[in-house]
Amino acid sequence: MTTQLEHLPTAKYALALHTTTPELGLVISNFADDTRAHVWNLGRDLSSLIHQYIIDLIAPQNWTDLAFIAVAKGPGGFTGSRIGVVTARTLGQQLDIPVFAISTLAAVAWHENSKNPKPQAIIAVEMPAQRGQVFGAIYQIAADNLGLISLLPDAVFTPEKWQETLANWHTEYQLIKATSGLAATVSSILELAYLDWQQSKRPDWSEALPYYGQHPVDI
Numbered sequence: 001m002t003t004q005l006e007h008l009p010t011a012k013y014a015l016a017l018h019t020t021t022p023e024l025g026l027v028i029s030n031f032a033d034d035t036r037a038h039v040w041n042l043g044r045d046l047s048s049l050i051h052q053y054i055i056d057l058i059a060p061q062n063w064t065d066l067a068f069i070a071v072a073k074g075p076g077g078f079t080g081s082r083i084g085v086v087t088a089r090t091l092g093q094q095l096d097i098p099v100f101a102i103s104t105l106a107a108v109a110w111h112e113n114s115k116n117p118k119p120q121a122i123i124a125v126e127m128p129a130q131r132g133q134v135f136g137a138i139y140q141i142a143a144d145n146l147g148l149i150s151l152l153p154d155a156v157f158t159p160e161k162w163q164e165t166l167a168n169w170h171t172e173y174q175l176i177k178a179t180s181g182l183a184a185t186v187s188s189i190l191e192l193a194y195l196d197w198q199q200s201k202r203p204d205w206s207e208a209l210p211y212y213g214q215h216p217v218d219i
Helices: 043-058 078-095 104-115 159-167 182-198
Strands: 013-018 023-029 035-041 066-074 099-103 122-128 134-141 148-157 174-177
Touching (some): 013 182, 035 182, 043 078, 066 078, 066 182, 099 104, 099 182, 104 122, 104 174, 134 159, 148 159
Parallel strands (some): 122 174
Antiparallel strands (some): 013 023, 023 035, 134 148
16 A cells, blocks of 8 residues: 655745754755755854854745754764754744654665665664764665664664674675764755655654763763
């Protein structure tokens, strides 16, 4: 049985933000003929500048032109991940629109697949974490190329445990090491959210939560 996919109403846009690193990635699109994306290296100025950068990117559109918001929820830097999710939640609440919280690692997998789409391909993603550990996850491209299937949810591993997990994995996979330029995958954050939107998912802003994976300090 096929599902009738829903498209954004005419003239409606969606916004995505990526703040899990010192870079700010933003993209706005109507998924038709207008997509604008940019990445800035803001460092410690991220928290004080993010709202102005969003306002500047949205123009000439208005807040009311947004149908939904997508945000990278982590893993990544503790402060950056929190800033992005809090910003998305606040906008979602004020505008009364859905907020899609998308895994940083899922966005890396989807970005890699977009270079050379391979339905049902399996992609393992690893990213450095604090205290010598690594974040890892394994995804499969859906058979219809309309999203990702989580085969191994995002988690934190010791390097030894992650290598053991990969060595014992039962199928062929491609390994991607996410070490830099993550904000550039903000378009993948938006695309994955749009695929969920097309399947009539409408997550409330309150459901958008950051994924840290680790406590920010040793306890």
